[in-house]
Amino acid sequence: MPELPEITALGAFLTEHAADDPIAFVQPAAMGLLATVQPPIGALVGGTITAVGRHGKFLDITVTGGASPEPLHLILHLARAGWLRWSDAMSTAMIKLGGPIALRVRLTSGSGFDVTEAGTKKSVTAWVVADPMTVPGVARLGPDALEITFDEFAALASASAAQLKSFLRDQNLIAGIGNAYSDEILHTAKLSPYQAGKRLTEEETHRLYDAMRSVLTEAIERSVGQEAARLKGEKRTGLRVHARFGQKCPVCGDTIAQVEFADRTFQYCPTCQTGGRTLADRAMSRLLK
Known part of the structure; x- marks a missing residue:
């Protein structure tokens, strides 16, 4: 399971590779992946990734612009077997449901990332929210391990x-x-x-x-x-x-x-x-x- 150091590193990687590159396409491909309905995940299209942070072991991707008048947060919890796979030339093919890819995000430059999950038990979860604190798991978190006195x-x-x-x-x-x-x-x-x-x-x-x-x-x-x-x-x-x-x-x-x-x-x-x-x-x- 990705923990604080790996989530921090993934955030730094996305900040370097994806920032200011508008999102061209988003496709969820796993049943039960999305824990929110409004705003729809399609509202991320056209927006740009302006910040990537974390809350404990949750990855927080801030997207500004697009269909939403306010910044949106794509919150990801990678659970035990989830990961983020980057590609400089992302495939344009639609993803088959039920496979190892849970979510695909393609940028206008053609690069992008897949959220993947190994095994048959699917636990990776995504939320699209205006406020990360509306995600129950984030709201319940105690102080961060590197910030607690x-x-x-x-x-x-x-x-x-x-x-x-x-x-x-x-x-x-x-x-x-x-x-x-x-x-x-x-x-x-x-x-x-x-x-x-x-x-x-x-x-x-x-x-x-x-x-x-x-x-x-x-x-x-x-x-x-x-x-x-x-x-x-x-x-x-x-x-x-x-x-x-x-x-x-x-x-x-x-x-x-x-x-x-x-x-x-x-x-x-x-x-x-x-x-x-x-x-x-x-x-x-x-x-x-």
């Missing part, structure tokens, strides 16, 4: 009974962090994914906050400036524990362990994070039955 962060952590893994991923508390970077942040902070936020010491809270800022900032620095097609690979190369089950921890050399749930997994280093203990998970529970 330490005092705000400490207050949220001390009030949370949730495990740190869940605390960091809760978009209503802190916006922008998903499964991959929460693993990286906890590894950098040397904290167990199962520790409760309210049980953190002041020193541990500082470590967690500093790790969050450094991991995300370094990931942005690696990602911004990369071609959109290279961002997934760039993300993988920068990860130290996430998706590296069975490999050696780059800090201590221990074998990276994994916790398995019904719909996801996460990774951690027993030596760096849990005092050498292996955390219980769904797979372990099955073995013990």
Whole structure:
């Protein structure tokens, strides 16, 4: 799933490649993609992309001009398997429904982008709105992970009974962090994914906050400036524990362990994070039955 650094990088890429190039054609091609009806998505045609930003893990493409007297925002949530694929020479063919392409935006220069989604479960969502805060998911977001102050962060952590893994991923508390970077942040902070936020010491809270800022900032620095097609690979190369089950921890050399749930997994280093203990998970529970 694209997280804060990748969404930031995609925004920078679109700003560089698509700004001030009027939109010539827009076609949604996935059932359930559009979560809004008015204004229609066709109102984007004729307008130009004047800004690209983000709200947590939501991409916000501002389009000015065209059929609307006021700027419109194309809000995209790429979910788990969505991505943005850029082309300098976009196809003029109509998209077949039900395929990997969820949305096509072609610019007057002939370039443009497809929003794609791998797999059969389709979760990518788009909104066309005048105010991003009318998108429920955006309105519910907590403070941004790179804008929250330490005092705000400490207050949220001390009030949370949730495990740190869940605390960091809760978009209503802190916006922008998903499964991959929460693993990286906890590894950098040397904290167990199962520790409760309210049980953190002041020193541990500082470590967690500093790790969050450094991991995300370094990931942005690696990602911004990369071609959109290279961002997934760039993300993988920068990860130290996430998706590296069975490999050696780059800090201590221990074998990276994994916790398995019904719909996801996460990774951690027993030596760096849990005092050498292996955390219980769904797979372990099955073995013990």
